[in-house]
Amino acid sequence: MEHSCPLIKNVLLLDSEGKRVAVKYFCDEWPSLASKLAFEKSIFAKTQRTNARTEAEIGMFDGYIVVYKFIADLHFYVTGGDDENELILATVLQGFFDAVSLLLRNNVDKRTVLENLDLIFLCIDEIVDGGIILETEANVIAAKVAMRGADADVPLSEQTISQALATAREHLARSLLK
Template sequence: MDTCPSIKNILLLDSEGKRVAVKYYSNDWPTNSAKEAFEKAVFTKTQKTNARTEAEIAMLEGNVIVYKFVQDLHFFVTGGEDENELILATVLQGFFDAVGLLLRLLHYVIVYFLI
């Protein structure tokens, strides 16, 4: 039995379900087409939900998916069906915060060089 939680993937998709950034940590999806099919299934299952203020949880193909939407970005963290949702939500929040910091930094750099 594993005592250390594991993340299967982290996905950042746009408002149409296309990849912005993805990272897979397991071999559950061995080919790129399998990964893209999983991303499409995740997007389709979650697109009609309202995960704008708090993280939501869904089950898909034996995986726990914790997700959150902000503007036109969709953030997802996937773990096995036995993973703790609070751990996955913490990873999601860390990923969300990191992307936010990077985008703010990029904004300041662009403004600095344009002025």
């Protein structure tokens, strides 16, 4: 197992004070909210003063490899295990970074990100699935987030939905009666 697939431990987007903008953890090494926040705080403190604006930077912190890149008041991080291939992590980071730039039309700052937070969440969801790298090409990620190509009208059978709702109602009733 250990020498199999590259795994991403987490993807973090923090602001210039180290506060969460959007984060996603893919493993249970940080079981509680407190441990997650402590990790973010420690990573932020250790990278805050570095200049990761032109090239992605990297470091080993708390036993993890962290690659990171900053733009405006945003800090992008991707974390992997201590034996992970650094360049794979860097590729994921670059994909995330570029996809966000594409989706926000190069207006990457905290305000714009917060105003389009749905896109950011979807973006992370399209890059990593349960720790496994799903896609690293920024164009493809952005297209999938925007559901480009899905506009062709798809007829939805009302029946299925109402069936589903009926099941739901029935189920609710049953659980209430229990």
